[in-house]
Amino acid sequence: KxxxxxxxxxxxxxxxxxxxxxxxxFVPVAAETLQEGWSVNYSILAVDASAAANQTRSPAAGEHVTSVTLSGSLLEYDFESGADQLVADGAWERGPVANLLQVAHSGERVWGTGVATSYSSTTSLSTLSLPPLSLQNLTGVHLVFWHWHDTEHEGPVIPGQVNFASKIWDGGNIKISVDGGPWEVIEPEGGYSGTLDASAVNPLAGERVFGGYSYGWRREVVELPGGAEVRVKFEFGSDNGNSEESLAFAGWFIDDLSIVTGLDSDDTQPTIQEVPPESYTADIDLEVPPIIVKANDEVGIESVIMLIDTDSTTVSMRDVRLAMDFSDRETFFANIAPASVSSGDQIAYRIQVRDFDGNETVQPGLSEAPLRIVYKTVLVASALDEAVATGYWTADGGGWRAISNGTELERSALVLEPLTLPSNSDALFLDLRHSFTLAPGVASNIKVSTDDGASWSVLEPVEDYPSTFVVSESHPMSGEAVFNGNQESSVVTAFDLQPYRGAQIRLLLDLGSTRELSVNEYWSVESVLVRSESTEDEVQQDFEFTLNQNYPNPFSTTTTISYTIPEESIVRIGVYDALGRRVFVSVFSTQTAGPHTFTLDGSDLSPGVYFIRLIAGGLQLSKTIVVSR
Structure with missing residues (x-):
């Protein structure tokens, strides 16, 4: 009408x-005969196959009315249903994406050159054709679609740029035919990635194509010419062999295609939801974990760039483009690998997120301090290699576990070997990985000693203990900050050791109780790691010649003795009685600089007082030990 x-x-x-x-x-009326504001009025009549020919009409009375418009969206495909009228041959198929790419631009289904497999490594041409479009007397009509691609190339291929210096071996383009005319490549507004190498044995050799890696879902806008019959097709060509650069030769994927007569403008800035920490310490000997950014935009993210602050960065490095995560459209990542770094170097940067309409957000802002990656020499050492246990403590694989043994004990101690801490650390932490279930009347903490166990003080976690041990004042742990309650999953609790740098310390894992432990109570310690960070090339440990008091002392059969030597030496350790007579030599060997521990077997010694003497590098020290039975 x-x-x-x-x-x-x-x-x-x-x-x-x-x-x-x-x-x-399809309503069998030529689009060019319609005018703006006209309407299509219709009803649907359904008749069943019975002899009675039962009928249903929709609507029961009146008509459905659809207005005719010459602007806005003329055609929309999200590819979620089968009725999209596209015709495919070759590798093109529609379905849920399950290739290297794991997420569609919207919904679940896309058209791709193999939704679950890599594309062909032989010379081939695949075509995906739209139904004919009647665009006569229409101007400003655009094809808009979203796509993702990963194809064989050689050299960097940057999305949204024309890459003249690189070679593209496999790729795809858009071709049109107007009113029965020849097929011609049509250029998108942002251009193609480049020209498919003319020497390639590829049906699209020498043509302008999308190729290389797209770094995420990208929007393309193509202005279409008018005509009574405009045909559009997507062609993808591969050469013989997939041997050059590509993530996985995943192919070309297309989603959310529309034909519109007007483009919506967007002036809203993208939103950055998450950036890396303000400062991250990178081990000079290990790879830096990926930089991860979470961002979104009303239309779509065109690029996420790590902008290098050259004034504060001490390594040679250019801006880095982040790629969309293969399974999350709002997560972007990049691996950072400068050509050469030294301890103390740093990378200062900001995150820039830009959408397809040129709106951008930068975080931190230009007036704020940039984010930093600081390269350091990192030393991580286990403090559980040698430990002496009393009370409820028992060895548990590579760790220790305090559990009931059927008796009531006031304290149970796990004393770790002496640690000589680095003197040039910028940061020094103790990382305790543990879990526990400790009901009222039972609690635990860590203590530190700088005088070989003569005195102990509670070592406070970076984020504090969860509670205080409220028990009788006569209990040795009364009023101390402690762990208790339920922490059934393994967690890491960090303790700051920087105040003790350069010193030799001992650590004590202390469990206090006012009753016998129940069968469900425990404190499980999986690991105790000392982590040192320094901007110097080496973590410096200044070893002094020391002989620590044995533990336990007095002892019945065995005791643990630890000592430190400042340089590689021949070490001799002897045991002497109260009259100075040598009873036996327990150790006689060449040893490296640093701390050492051994277990002294005194089962053949009579009860009494003895002396243990350490001789190394022309130096000697002695300690008194007591055998008691």
Whole structure:
């Protein structure tokens, strides 16, 4: 009907069966005969196959009315249903993406050159064609679609740029034919990635194509010419062999395609939801974990760039483009690998997120301090290699576990070997990986000693202990900050050791109780690691010649003795009685500089007082030990 409601064209036509209970049809009226503001008025009549020919009409009375417009969206495909009228041959197929790429631009389904496999490594051409478009007397019509690609190339291929210096071996483009004319490559507004190498044995050799890696879902806008019949197709060509650069030769994927007569403008800045920490310490000997950014935009993210602050960065490095995570459209990542770094070097940077309409957000702002990656020499050492246990403590694989042994004990101690801490550390931490279930009346903490166990003080975690041990004042742990309650999953609790740098310390894992432990109570310690960070090339440990008091002392059969030597030496350790007579030599060997521990077997010694003497590098020290039975 026209604007006055006069009927211009009328008639009935059948609808085609699709699947299930779905039927479809196109109104058989040429688009060029319609005018702005006209309407299509219709009803649906369904007749069953029975002898009675039962009928249902929709609507029961009146008509459905659809207005005719010459602007806005003329055609939309999200590819979620089967009725998209596209015709495919070769490798093109529609379905849930399960390739290297794991997420569609929207919904679940896309068109791709193999939704679950890499594309062909032989010379081939695959075509995906749209139904004919009637665009006569229309101007400003655009094809808009989203795509993702990963194809064989050689050299860097930057999305959104024309890459003249690199070679593209496999890729795809868009071709059009107007009113039966020849097929021609049509250029998107942002251009293609480059020209497919003319020497390639590829059906698209020498043509402008999308190729290389897209770094995420990208929007393309292509202005279409007018015509009574405009045909559009997507062609993808591969050469013989996949041997050059590519992530996985995943191919080309297309989603959310539309034909529109006007482009919506977007002036909203992208939102950055998450950036890396303000400062990250990178081990000079290990790879830096990926830089991860979370961001979104009303239309879509065009690029996420790590902008290098050259004034504060001490390594040679250019801006880095982050790629969309293969399974999350709002997560972007990049691996950082400068050509050469030394301890003390740093990378200062900001994160820039830009959408397809040129809006951008930078974080931190230009007036704020940049984010930093600081390269350091990192030393991580286990403090559980040698430990002396009393009370409820028992060895548990590579760790220790305090559990009930059927007796009531006031304290149970796990004393670790002496640690000589680095003197040039910028940061020094103790990382305790543990879990526990400790009901009221039972609690635990860590203590530190700088005088070989003569006195102990509670070592406070960076984020404090969860509670205080409220028990009788006569209990040795009364009023101390402690762990208790339930922490059934393993966690890491950090303790700051920087105040003790350069010193030799001992650590004590202390469990206090006012009753016997129940069968469900425990404190499980998986690991105790000392982590040192320094901006110097080496972590410096200043070893002094020391002989620590044995533990336990007095002892019945065995005791643990630890000592430190400042340089590689021949070490001799002897045991002497109260009259100075040598009873036996326990150790006689060449040893490296640093701390050492051994277990002295005194089962053959009579009860009494003895002396242990350490001799190394012309130096000697002695300690008194007591055998008691």
């Amino acid at each position: 026209d604007l006055e409601g006069n009927v211009q064209v009328a008639g009935d036509f059948g609808m085609s069966y699709v699947s299930g209970s779905t039927y479809e049809a």
